[in-house]
Structures are given as structure tokens and as C-alpha cells.
Amino acid sequence: MFDDFKPEDVVWIILFLPLLAAAAIGLFTKRDGKFSAQLSISAVVLTFLVSCGVFLMFKQTVFDTKLVTATPLNWLHIGELKVDIGLRLDPLSLLMLLVVTGVGAMIHIYSYGYMKEDRCMGRYFGSLSVFMFSMLGIVLANNFVMMFIFWELVGVSSYLLIGFWYEKPSAADACKKAFITNRLGDFGFILGIILVWATLGSVNFDELQQRLLKAPEAWGGVAALAGFLIFCGAMGKSAQFPLHVWLPDAMEGPTPVSALIHAATMVAAGVYMLCRVFFLFGAHSNWPAPLAFLNGVTALDLIAWIGGFTALIAALMAVQQNDIKRILAYSTLSQLGYMVMAVGLTGPTAAMYHLTTHAFFKALLFLGAGSVIYGCHHEQDIWKMGGLNQKMKITWLTFLIGTLALCGVPPFSGFFSKDDILAQAAQHSALLFILATLVAFLTTFYMFRLVFVAFTGGARSEAAGHAHESPKVMVWPLVVLAVPSTLAGFWGIDRFIGRNFGGDHAATTSWLDQLFAPFNHSPLAALFGLLATIVGFSLAYTFYAKAENDPLPEKLGALSRAMRNRFYFDEIYEWLIAATHELVSRLAEFVDRWFIAGLGVRGAHGTTELIGRALRLAQSGNLQTYAFLFVAGLVVVIWFSLK
């Protein structure tokens, strides 16, 4: 059976190693937390190593010819629908593979320290391994159906991990909220998949791309609608407005989970998916009749504006949060909005670039926050911290690196990717460029607010006074993640992904050239980005460098309250859902009372009883009546048969 073994079939190992670990933990070793953790960690580290091997093996191939596919398994073949389980390697999936397994490995190791005291450690690591399996499935999927299956699996594992501390009601609620909100988006996603299949006749990415290249008119009039429906999937998974509400609540899970799933990888799956099927989006702006008011707007326009809007509101909300994890959660939302906006502005390369750098520095920030929480004895309010730069030196330095990268300070990685997005915006839409610059300003402002309040000054509570540096197993991942957060801008990631979208081979330039490339390429974007960062930093410094409590609520009044309360989205949704629920239940009650119970149940039994009562009169018990009826019947029969 190994005669036709191809080197690319090695990729199957990457997919199935985490599943193997998850199965082993779930079936046998769940009770032994330590051993399960070691099993899961070795699986993910091995996966990372194999991924590196695969990357080196196929880097040049995909850079030149763009596509390698591991031997697909023929899974489903019904009529015209043909679904394979196949693994696809191109620059996009190779890069994402490294990000997911690399960041994942760091976070697995970090969790070993963070979760040491938890008695359900086995369950935790089992769920992490399930997550790795499903995420890798999304990354490697070569068709829509397979991607959707793993997409849902990711949703399930996210549910398991958010609700890991299910004894806490808030965590139990949060995991339900996350799952249901995601399902709403997935509903659109699967409709989109069905629409694509019905129109173009395939679910395989490569085939779809070939067909559209050959006959772009095959779309008919549904291109924009299909694009938007598929975006709905990303809207749920990447937490874009109006389905963004689940992500901040998802912070109820353990902090490493927030880092892995709700910052670095899973929420990026939506952006990844958009980039993966970017060829489906085109300049089609015809909508079906019921949506005719959207004529003239392409799916990409909608995506760009939704992304931009999410980035802005999330950044505003982050400004007035006090929970260290929630600030980071809103920051994630805002950065995801950036990426989605970049996709909408026809810049998938910029989006993937930012996704990659963001995965590094946001994982770093979350793990740093986890270390802070661990050090402060599970205190999460930044106003009860302070002065941590003295007590947690490594955490402080790495957190600072992450912050600088997120704010886009050169030469940290975030600068380059953010600049790509700003340049993309500057090129296509002035309004979105202004919006993006504003978001960049807000990002710097809230991040340095967090840094100043939590790390500098004096300790504001006893817990912060007794803070201590975290154990080595938690500190080392921070240091390791700080390296790509700093340097990823010089690795040519954008050129590598650019090959996926028809970019050219630019020759590798020197580090210095790369540092100044943004200023040569799009000076406007680079300068405005820097300016926003400087303004944000100085404002944050003025307000918070010496602050004992937050000066903004007094200055902004109602606006600040609205920001703190997340612009009342949760309340609006709650009211909307309650109203809809009331309406539907009243209708259902009416139908049930009058049609089902009234006509159906009582009608049937009433009619039967009435007929029964009437027929009972004929039962006299008198032999002669029966005999008479019998003879009479006989006479009638004879009469009819003789007639």
C-alpha cells in the first residue's frame, strides 16, 4: 500500500497527531492530568516539527507552482456532489500551519504551568488537542465541505474550552453564547456553500478557481449574495459586527485558551477562510430582487465596511474596560476588524500578514496577562495592580514588546503589517483610511493605558504588592513568542503569501531597506500610522502615567459609560431576542390552543365520541331487533343484486 506514497502525504501526520493525542487522553489517561498534559504537549510539538519539515520541503514548490495536494480520500459521492477529504498546501496554508502549530506549541507548554493546580488538567489538554486537530483541518482543507466540518469542530472545542470552568455560571453562559452566536454565522456560511455549489457545481477550491478563471460569467446574478453569505461564516468566527458580542465573554475560559483560541488562531480562521476563497469575490454588484437596494455594492465593500466599523467600535469599547483580559479581547476584535477590512479592500496579503504578526504578539500579550493574573493571585482589574514592572521583570519586558508590536511601533512586526493595511486603505477609500488611522490611535491609547496602569506606579492592592514572577514554564513561552513579535516584519512573510494572490518574486532586500520600505511604498500611510501612535502614546501618558483612578469618565460622561457598557449591544440584543421570543411564543401558543388542541385533539375525540353515542342507541341487546336488521339488510342486498 506504500507503493504510491507521495512525500506530501506526510501532511496527514500533521492533521492526525493531535487527534491521536486527544483520543488517547479522552479514552485512557484523562484521570492522570500530568501525563495527559505531557502527551498533548508532545503531540503538538511533534506537529510543529513536522510542519517545519513540510514547510522546508514544499516552500520552493508552492512558491513556484502554488499548489500541492496530499492524496485525497474519496469521502462522499452523491450524484453531482463530490466531496473529498484532501489536504491542500499553498503559501497560505503553509504559513498558517506554522503559525497555528508554533503558537499552539508555546501555549500548550505555558498551560502546563498555568493549569498545574487544576484537578481537570486531563480534560483541559484533551480539549486543547481536539482544538488543534480541528484548526489544522480548517487550515489544510481543500474544499468547502471539509472546511465546514472542521469549522464546526472548532466551534465545539471552543465551546468546551470557554466553558472549561463550567461550575461558574458566567463561564457556562459564555460558552453557550459563543456557540450560538457562531451558529448564526455558520448558518449563512452553509447557505453560501450550497449557493456556490448550486451555481458553480463544485466545492473544491481549486476546481472552483479554475472554473471561475475559465468562465467568470458562470456566477449569474448571485455572486455578491454568495460572497456575503460566505462572509457570514467569518462574521461569526472572527466576531465581526453584529456577531461580535461573544468574543469578550469568551474570556471566561482559562487565559491560555483565550490566547490560543480567542486571540491567535481560531478567531483568525474567519479571516483565513476569506483569504482562502478570495477568488470567489469579484466586482459583482448585482443582488437578487429582494435585496435590490444593495445594487452597486459589492460583497467586498460590505466586508470592508463591516470590518472597519467593528475595528472602530471595538477600539472605543476597549478604552473604558478595566479587566485586563477584556481590554485585550476588545483589542483582538478591533484587530480582526482591521484584517477583515483589508480583505474587503482587496488586500488579502495584508490581511494574512497582519493575521500572522497579530497571532504572535496577541498570544504574547494574552500569555503575559495570564502571567500577571497568576502573579497577582487571580486579580484581573488593572486598577488593583500597578508597580508590576519591578516584581515581574520578564513578564513586563515581553508585555511591553507585545504592546509596541500591537501599536505598530517600528521596527516591531506589527508596524509592517499594520502599515500594509493602512496603505491598502489609503489606496482604495479615503474614509476607511481615516477610520483605520483613528483605530490605530485608539489602539495605542488603550494599550498604553493598560501598560501604565497595570505595570508602572505603585501597587494599588495587597495582591499586586505581593506579586511574584511566574514559574519558568510560563515565562519561557513569553520570551520565545517575543522573538517573532519583534522580528516577523523582516522575514518576507508578505512576499510569501503574496504568491498566493499572484504577487511577484521580489528579491530579498537588506534589513535596512525593509525597515524603510513602508515609507517608500506608501509614505502617507506610514506617516499617519506613526503619527497616530505618537498621539495615542502621549495622550495615554498624560492621562494615566500618574493616575490613581480613571480620569476619563469625568471628562466624557455618558460616552464613557456607553463605552464601558459596550455600547449596550448586549442589552439591545437581549431586548430584541426577548421581544422576538415573546412574539413567537404568543403565536405558537395561539396555534397550539386553537388549532392543535382545539381542532386537532379535541375535534378528533369529540367527533368520535359523538358518533359512538349515536351508534350506541342501535345496541338494544334485543335478539329480535338484530334478526330484523339482519333480514332487512339481506333484503336490501338481494334487491340490489337482482335489480
Next chain:
Amino acid sequence: MHLTPVGLEHYLMVSAVLFCLGALGVIMRRNLIVMYMSLELMLNAANLALVAFSRFNNSLNGQVMVFFIITVAAAEVAVGLALIVALYRKRQTAHVEDLTSMKL
């Protein structure tokens, strides 16, 4: 005076009249014993028709059938009368109006 020869029709007429009398007896008479006799009358009306058919069609099948009917009827009378006697002993009556316990 010219008498028409007795034919099949005449026998069948008599048989029909006897059958109707029997049926009327079953429906109208109240006493179980009399009803039972009327039933026998109906059977014998049928026998008469069968014998007549047998005679006029030159076939013995009908008569064979009649022998069977007589045999079975004799057995049935034995059982039926026994039932009536048993019923009478239990209820002290043989009138059908009093025997309506079969109804609900």
C-alpha cells in the same frame, strides 16, 4: 277443468312462502322455542327448494346436500334446545325481551 302440471315454479313458490313465514316467525314471535321452530321452518324451506332443483335438473347433488342439512340440523336442534333449557333454568323465562343482557 284443465290443471297445469306441477312444475319447478310451484315448488319454489311454496319454498319461498315457507321461508318468509319462518323469517317472520323469528322476527315477530317472542318465545324462544317458537322462534327456534321458525328457524327450522326456514331450513326446511331451503331443503324443499334444493330437492326441487335436484328433481327437475336430474342431478342428485341437491338431495345429497339435503341429507347433510337434515343431519346437521338435528345436531343443532339438540344443542340449541339444550341452550334454551339451560337459559330457562337460569333466568326463569324464555321471552326475548327479558334476555337483553348482551347490550352494553
